[in-house]
Each structure stands twice: as structure tokens, then as C-alpha cells.
Amino acid sequence: MKFIDAEKKSFFNQVKEKSGQPIELCYQCQKCASGCIATSYADYYPNEIIRLVQFGHKDRVLGCSSIWICSSCETCGARCPNGINIAEVMDALKEMSIHEGKVKEKNINLFHNVFLGSVKSFGRVHEGSMMAIYKLKSGDLMSDLDVGFEMFKKGKMPLLPHRVKAKGKLKNIFFSTNGHGSCNGHGPANKKDQH
Numbered sequence: 623m624k625f626i627d628a629e630k631k632s633f634f635n636q637v638k639e640k641s642g643q644p645i646e647l648c649y650q651c652q653k654c655a656s657g658c659i660a661t662s663y664a665d666y667y668p669n670e671i672i673r674l675v676q677f678g679h680k681d682r683v684l685g686c687s688s689i690w691i692c693s694s695c696e697t698c699g700a701r702c703p704n705g706i707n708i709a710e711v712m713d714a715l716k717e718m719s720i721h722e723g724k725v726k727e728k729n730i731n732l733f734h735n736v737f738l739g740s741v742k743s744f745g746r747v748h749e750g751s752m753m754a755i756y757k758l759k760s761g762d763l764m765s766d767l768d769v770g771f772e773m774f775k776k777g778k779m780p781l782l783p784h785r786v787k788a789k790g791k792l793k794n795i796f797f798s799t800n801g802h803g804s805c806n807g808h809g810p811a812n813k814k815d816q817h
Contacts, residue, residue, distance in 0.1 A: 630678020654698035745786030
């Protein structure tokens with residue numbers, strides 16, 4: 623792609639390299655957007671995110687909600703006629719947004735970090751402690767309290783966490799991603815580092 627502005631070209635190249643996706647091949651057919659489950663909550667459709675990246679609009683992309691609302695269901699990538707895995711692009715953009723300090727959906731990022739912290743501590747998610755930590759850190763103490771209590775009454779949220787036997791292997795996974803494209807060991811890792 624041709625760019626007039628070197629900074630815009632640099633952003634495009636960073637996203638392309640970090641995601642490992644041929645984003646220059648997107649010709650805006652909108653098949654990704656027509657299958658996306660999050661479009662009613664997002665500020666940009668998946669094809670619009672790709673177009674903004676193609677045009678080098680770094681601040682608009684890294685500061686938007688869409689990259690955080692994406693659930694990485696990969697429907698968009700399955701529908702793409704050019705084989706662009708947009709979920710990989712979204713992960714790269716999330717990582718860049720954290721690095722640049724432009725996270726718009728702070729509670730989504732917080733939930734992600736608390737979730738991974740629970741897995742790191744116990745070898746699997748312990749819903750009770752994870753939700754308690756999330757609620758305290760987010761300041762949203764009262765919403766969903768009734769749902770949590772019902773889950774507890776039905777035995778779906780145990781007081782004590784279950785631990786896994788191969789915790790050493792799990793620690794190695796966290797250690798191997800820490801500092802190699804991950805966000806403080808808690809964010810989406812660079813896909814190239816996983817292979």
C-alpha cells in the first residue's frame with residue numbers, strides 16, 4: 623500500500639507484522655461485519671477497523687471500543703474471502719492499545735487480567751475469588767450480586783479453589799509469554815511468539 627505519511631505507514635506495518643495477517647488484501651466486502659455478533663455494541667465494524675488500519679489512523683483505532691468488545695469468536699475470519707483472521711488483528715490492536723495507554727474499555731481489560739491472574743494462581747479459574755477481585759478493582763460492587771448468590775447456593779461457585787496437578791507446566795507457560803509480546807504477562811500474547 624502507498625502512504626504519504628511515514629507514521630501512518632509505520633502503524634500499518636506494525637499491525638500487519640504483529641498480527642501476521644495480510645490486512646492489505648481487505649477490499650471492504652463487509653462479509654466480516656455481516657457475521658459479527660458484536661456490531662450492535664461496537665463503535666466500528668470489523669471491516670471499518672481494518673480500513674482505519676489500512677489508512678494508518680492509529681489514535682482512532684487504538685482508542686476505540688470495538689477492539690475490546692470483540693470476543694474473538696473468529697466468525698469474521700471464517701467469512702473473509704481473503705483469509706484475514708481479524709481476531710488476530712484485534713488481539714494485536716489490544717496489545718498495542720495497552721502499550722500506548724489508550725485502553726477505552728478499562729473494565730474489559732481488567733476482567734481479562736483478573737481472569738488470567740486466577741488461572742496463574744490456582745491452575746484454573748476460581749470464580750469466587752476472581753469475581754471478588756474484579757468487583758473490588760472495578761468499583762462495581764453491587765451489580766450481579768443476586769446472580770452470584772444464586773450460583774453459590776447451587777454449588778456453582780465453591781468457596782475454596784480446586785488446584786491442578788501440573789501447576790509447574792502452567793507456570794512455564796506464563797513465564798514463557800511474560801515479556802515476549804505479552805502485556806505484563808497478562809495481555810494477549812504476540813501470535814508469532816506462540817509458535
